[in-house]
Amino acid sequence: MALRPGVRAWAVWSVGLAAYIIAVLHRTSLGIAGLDAQHRFGIGAGALASFAVLQLLVYAGLQVPVGLLLDRFGSLRLVVSGGVLMAAGQALLATTDHVGGAVLARVLVGAGDAMTFISVLRLVPQWFPGKRVPVLTQLTGLVGQAGQVLSAVPLAVLLAGPGWTTAFLSAAGAGVFVAVAAFVALRDTPERRISNGAAVTMRQLRTDLSGAWRHPGTRLGLWTHFTTQFTGTVFALMWGFPFLIAGQGLPQETASSLLTLFVLVGMAAGPLIGILVQRHPLRRSWLVLGVVAATAAGWGLVLAWPGHAPLPVLVILIVALGLGGPGSMIGFDYARTFNPPSRLGTATGVVNVGGFVASLLSIELIGLILDARTGGGATYDIGDFKVAMSVQYLFIVIGVVGILRTRRLARLRLAEEGILVRPLREVWAGRRGLAIGRAVKAKSLTRQD
Numbered sequence: 001m002a003l004r005p006g007v008r009a010w011a012v013w014s015v016g017l018a019a020y021i022i023a024v025l026h027r028t029s030l031g032i033a034g035l036d037a038q039h040r041f042g043i044g045a046g047a048l049a050s051f052a053v054l055q056l057l058v059y060a061g062l063q064v065p066v067g068l069l070l071d072r073f074g075s076l077r078l079v080v081s082g083g084v085l086m087a088a089g090q091a092l093l094a095t096t097d098h099v100g101g102a103v104l105a106r107v108l109v110g111a112g113d114a115m116t117f118i119s120v121l122r123l124v125p126q127w128f129p130g131k132r133v134p135v136l137t138q139l140t141g142l143v144g145q146a147g148q149v150l151s152a153v154p155l156a157v158l159l160a161g162p163g164w165t166t167a168f169l170s171a172a173g174a175g176v177f178v179a180v181a182a183f184v185a186l187r188d189t190p191e192r193r194i195s196n197g198a199a200v201t202m203r204q205l206r207t208d209l210s211g212a213w214r215h216p217g218t219r220l221g222l223w224t225h226f227t228t229q230f231t232g233t234v235f236a237l238m239w240g241f242p243f244l245i246a247g248q249g250l251p252q253e254t255a256s257s258l259l260t261l262f263v264l265v266g267m268a269a270g271p272l273i274g275i276l277v278q279r280h281p282l283r284r285s286w287l288v289l290g291v292v293a294a295t296a297a298g299w300g301l302v303l304a305w306p307g308h309a310p311l312p313v314l315v316i317l318i319v320a321l322g323l324g325g326p327g328s329m330i331g332f333d334y335a336r337t338f339n340p341p342s343r344l345g346t347a348t349g350v351v352n353v354g355g356f357v358a359s360l361l362s363i364e365l366i367g368l369i370l371d372a373r374t375g376g377g378a379t380y381d382i383g384d385f386k387v388a389m390s391v392q393y394l395f396i397v398i399g400v401v402g403i404l405r406t407r408r409l410a411r412l413r414l415a416e417e418g419i420l421v422r423p424l425r426e427v428w429a430g431r432r433g434l435a436i437g438r439a440v441k442a443k444s445l446t447r448q449d
Helices: 009-032 036-039 045-073 075-095 098-129 128-141 145-160 164-185 204-216 216-247 250-277 281-304 312-322 326-340 341-374 382-389 393-418 422-449
Strands: none
Touching: 009 045, 009 075, 009 098, 009 128, 009 145, 009 164, 009 216, 036 098, 036 216, 036 422, 045 075, 045 098, 045 164, 045 216, 045 341, 075 098, 075 164, 098 250, 098 341, 128 250, 128 326, 145 164, 145 250, 145 422, 204 216, 204 341, 216 281, 216 312, 216 326, 216 341, 216 382, 216 393, 250 281, 250 312, 281 312, 281 326, 281 393, 281 422, 312 326, 312 393, 326 341, 326 382, 341 382, 341 393
16 A cells, blocks of 8 residues: 655654765765865875775675665664764774874774664655655655765855864764664664664575566666766865865865765756656666766866866766765666565665775776875875876766666566567657558648538
8 A cells, every 4th residue: 555645754854864974974075175185194195085985895795785775674783873973984084193093084984874874764755655756756865965065065165164174073973863863763664663674694685685686677776876876076176176166276175065066966866857857767787878868968067168167167067966965866766667566675775886996996997096196295286186086087988888787688578577678779760650641631631621
């Protein structure tokens, strides 16, 4: 029986969304503080990138285990646990001035972050009817990106004013607050506050994981997430602020405004993409490929521009990057529609690995290239960034190949189930022929009249 989304459903979703917003704040905070971190810890670009890579490596590596835990223990316990871990990580980062402490802090943030997003996503189909799920999934991912605004504006202001310790202790305090709110207000399902799945055995683990992976629809979701998500994550998590300030020579206020625009574009595009996915579920891959093409074109324009790109050109890039978040959410829709509910957490975890693997590899390669060009110093010019940022095209090409291959396999699987996905050119040709036929018939009737 379909659930009626009442006040309680919206309240549960709102609290989960608040937890995800703060998780994104924690995730992206080091990118805003990147130049400050280099001075505080006395490190170069490669070492700084390693902090973010380690954080993402922990995040990506825990996605499948967290998915299995989610199927077993439900959303409430994982959201609260994740919030506490991230708050502890930010408190440690606020008080340490040693590289070892900073590394442990980012490990804690990555582990807590890994527990949050897919746990909040699981709440949506539990509390809302199926027809609302694609749009609410988009809204969850995109409104959650408001955490980037919190890091780009208030956190940046605290860093520039009271300083490092105050900024990161404030972030830790926000994490504690949402963890407490989640403990009080979240419910796994309308029927149960805490929902327990079947005990996880090694046999069941292998069955769920292999079943999710073997289905080409899950792998299509992974490659979708891989290709659409990573460029925006690289920009917001690590290299966007240094690129805009040290590379493009923008003042901090303008760079913060562009990162805020990045978030707003995603929020605006998300519901539209969600509606299109809902109305045209068999054409989702074309939306994905369109987002990838826009991202590649945006970077191409900026990187090919002689010297510093003017502000309108940078705005075009930011708009293109802002589409990546909504595009990546289509990957989770593949996981939902191609897998049974019993392994949804596992499949969602598999999909979520994609973009973060691409992100961590890109972040590290960019850092290594910058170090190679500057000798490990923290002074960069626009030429250094243009060479380093170009490495993203390698991952775009790999991702597009993965999308096209798994799309073909997924369509073959659908055909075995009696669902035939006609090539788009045939659909267009058929509609064109129908339109011509209607026009000829109308003309004939007019002549008879």
